[in-house]
Amino acid sequence: MEPSEHGPDRDDARHHEPSPTLYPLGFAVGIAVILVGLVIDPLLIGVIGLAITLVFAFLWIRDATRLHREERVAVEAEQRKAEETGVPVKGERFPRSRFLESMTVGLGAVIGGIVTVPVAGFALLPSFLGQGRHRVDLGPLSQFPEGQWLVATFMTDPAAGEVSRRTAFVRNNGIFQNVPSFTIISNRCAHLGCPVQPNGPIGKTSFESTANGKVRLIQATPAGFGCPCHGGQYDTEGNRTAGPPVRALDRYAFEIVNGRLVLLSTFSVAFVDGTGAQAQIHKYKLAGPGQHVDGPEQWFYPLQPPHH
Amino acid sequence: MPGARKAPTKGQIRRRNLEVAVQYPLDWLEERSGLVGGVKYFLFRNVPADTNWMQTLGAATLTAFIVQAVTGVILAMYYQPTPQGAYPSIVNITDHLTLGWLVRGMHKWGASVFIILMFLHMGRVFLFGAYKYPRELNWIVGVLLLLTGMMEGFTGYLLPWDQTAYWASVVGINLNGTAPFLGPWLAQFLRSGQEISGDTLTRFYSLHMLLLPGAIAGLIGLHLYLVVRLGVTSPPWSPEAAGRDRPEEPSDLRQGLTQPAAHGGGGSE
Numbered sequence: 001m002e003p004s005e006h007g008p009d010r011d012d013a014r015h016h017e018p019s020p021t022l023y024p025l026g027f028a029v030g031i032a033v034i035l036v037g038l039v040i041d042p043l044l045i046g047v048i049g050l051a052i053t054l055v056f057a058f059l060w061i062r063d064a065t066r067l068h069r070e071e072r073v074a075v076e077a078e079q080r081k082a083e084e085t086g087v088p089v090k091g092e093r094f095p096r097s098r099f100l101e102s103m104t105v106g107l108g109a110v111i112g113g114i115v116t117v118p119v120a121g122f123a124l125l126p127s128f129l130g131q132g133r134h135r136v137d138l139g140p141l142s143q144f145p146e147g148q149w150l151v152a153t154f155m156t157d158p159a160a161g162e163v164s165r166r167t168a169f170v171r172n173n174g175i176f177q178n179v180p181s182f183t184i185i186s187n188r189c190a191h192l193g194c195p196v197q198p199n200g201p202i203g204k205t206s207f208e209s210t211a212n213g214k215v216r217l218i219q220a221t222p223a224g225f226g227c228p229c230h231g232g233q234y235d236t237e238g239n240r241t242a243g244p245p246v247r248a249l250d251r252y253a254f255e256i257v258n259g260r261l262v263l264l265s266t267f268s269v270a271f272v273d274g275t276g277a278q279a280q281i282h283k284y285k286l287a288g289p290g291q292h293v294d295g296p297e298q299w300f301y302p303l304q305p306p307h308h
Numbered sequence: 309m310p311g312a313r314k315a316p317t318k319g320q321i322r323r324r325n326l327e328v329a330v331q332y333p334l335d336w337l338e339e340r341s342g343l344v345g346g347v348k349y350f351l352f353r354n355v356p357a358d359t360n361w362m363q364t365l366g367a368a369t370l371t372a373f374i375v376q377a378v379t380g381v382i383l384a385m386y387y388q389p390t391p392q393g394a395y396p397s398i399v400n401i402t403d404h405l406t407l408g409w410l411v412r413g414m415h416k417w418g419a420s421v422f423i424i425l426m427f428l429h430m431g432r433v434f435l436f437g438a439y440k441y442p443r444e445l446n447w448i449v450g451v452l453l454l455l456t457g458m459m460e461g462f463t464g465y466l467l468p469w470d471q472t473a474y475w476a477s478v479v480g481i482n483l484n485g486t487a488p489f490l491g492p493w494l495a496q497f498l499r500s501g502q503e504i505s506g507d508t509l510t511r512f513y514s515l516h517m518l519l520l521p522g523a524i525a526g527l528i529g530l531h532l533y534l535v536v537r538l539g540v541t542s543p544p545w546s547p548e549a550a551g552r553d554r555p556e557e558p559s560d561l562r563q564g565l566t567q568p569a570a571h572g573g574g575g576s577e
Binding site for chain 1: 391392475478479481482483485486488489491492493495496497499500501502503504505506507
């Protein structure tokens, strides 16, 4: 092909610059609705926003590529005819080479998708689905004298071994309104998850064999709890008193089954008013360390991954 | 007058035969692959006359990566990525296997060397202005290399499976978890669940020795391709540097800088 034969087409294309369009605006509105939806209602408003975004993205792409799509087909058909017959024929004939090209790319994309989707799913989904719930038997209530702090160390999943070892600070608050009351604080710092320590002397160690294997109980007389990593400090209710933590220490839910103390899931706590059995716990769904559960900063963490 | 030429000595004949013997396999390879020419093109490029020792930092970083790759492959022959086996296998490598202490030490300290050299190399490129047109893309590739290199450091730190490794990874994962919006999801992906477990260890092991090194090797290939294609920059003080050859510039100034001896050491400027 002589370059000069391209001339008129190229000039033509330059005259047909894409005209201004409102589709990007609709696209941006869709993104904004998604973001609002993440805060308010991800399932409803988020999906509406996603639909708006996708529709406008499709329209925008179609609009932006219209000239290319129309022009290229026309040019190629014209050139081919000119070469073969010497007579330029106008028309929308779809050339064989373009068909084979698109089939190769298309089939490659299909094969790639068939491989990628399950592999990506296997890489991502097991972290989020089927998260098991643990129950930890800490032994009979008689092991927990009223008013005495005990540092309880146990395995949440004995089959997994030492890697599941966790620690909680347990205090029996006695009977309150005919129900036994316990303060059970997780030792994971609300800053970045280091193990906080009781600030005070520790006493006798005892062991209790339970359904969860050996539970170690160490008597302690803490004035509060302190974190060795970055210096976070908490009082005996788990309220932050100093340092970088963004909220109080997490707590374990518990139940009493046949006179034995059983730990359930953990939950997050913004702060605690009062102490012991009378404490008002400002309770939230479990959030990771360093994540705010109250105040405006909670908007940064609108959607927690599924967990027990 | 061929008779006037001296007959070659024994030594000359031996040398020519040796040259033929060396040349033959290279010619064979070159004819079938073009690889010899390719390697020559890569290694014997023209570079500015006034390149600086600082410009060897990139090659030093590459060397550090190769050391990490080689020692890492050998360590993987003895390491066990299980919660029960990881730490004992590290102890075995360090205390019992012949030269294990050395290879593990090379990998452990080499990791810091790799990161430090990446930063020094980046500083050199920044201070020399070598990231400017037309080399912006290579700066971006370099940033990706820095990121993947840091991820190597993060994932490798967990593998000894001792208290330092465990709690450093807890803190590192939870740091990721505090990122807005997707942070909690990223943290749970890294942990392979809600809690650190044996799956976290195997996940970090796989990332550390398969995915990230593969990505780094590919990015290094791209990085070097761009270096060869775009050429090496002169130092910023170079009088020969591209764009310095302006006609309005007084010629004696440039001569004074480049050839002080010719003027009798006359650097009067």
